[in-house]
Amino acid sequence: MDATDRKILAELQRDASLSNTELAARVGLSPTPCWRRVKQLEAGGVLRRRVALLDGPALGLGTTVFVAIKTRHHTAEWLDAFARTVSSFEEVTEFYRLAGESDYLLKVVVPDIAAYDAFYKRLIAAIELSDVSSAFAMEEIKYTTELPLG
Known part of the structure; x- marks a missing residue:
């Protein structure tokens, strides 16, 4: 990956709706080589997909909860289950396995605390967990999907 590929990725992170012609102009290429590079980035798995970012509060999804989970189970079978x-819950927008005090971290987006409570009850009914701690975001100060490309 060279500097031109990084420019392409930076532009697409800012606006994935750019036409190939617009993208090519922004990165200093003609359309055909630009299209080829985008296709290579897609084939290589660097460019996973292009999406629209929605405004949660505008859609009635104004509550973000970070859920730290601890478990006594560490088998491959339990992890798979x-x-x-967790992946089946549409409220979970991010899901990580951690090193440290907690084993897993979830980012959950819901309309309100009552909706989170309903999510929580479904989660603990679905699988055995040792500890579930929830932290409610009071304010979103920075949010980006753009990765630092140097």
Whole structure:
């Protein structure tokens, strides 16, 4: 990956709706080589997909909860079942396995605290967990999907 590929990725991170012609102009290429580079980035798995970013509060999804989970289970079978279970909840927008005090971290987006409580009850009914701690975001100060490309 060279500097031109990084420019392409930076532009697409800012606005994935750019036409190939617009993108090519912004990165200093003609359309055909630009299109080829985008296709290579897609084929290589660097460019995973292009999406629209929605405004949660405008859609009635104004509550973000970070959920730290601890478990006594550390087998491959349990992890597979846990990953399938958590991934099936549409409220979970991010899901990480951690090193440190907690084993997993979820980012959950819901309309309100009552909706989070309903999510929580479904989660603990679906799979055995040792500890679930929730932290409610009071304010979103910085949010970006743009990765630092140097």
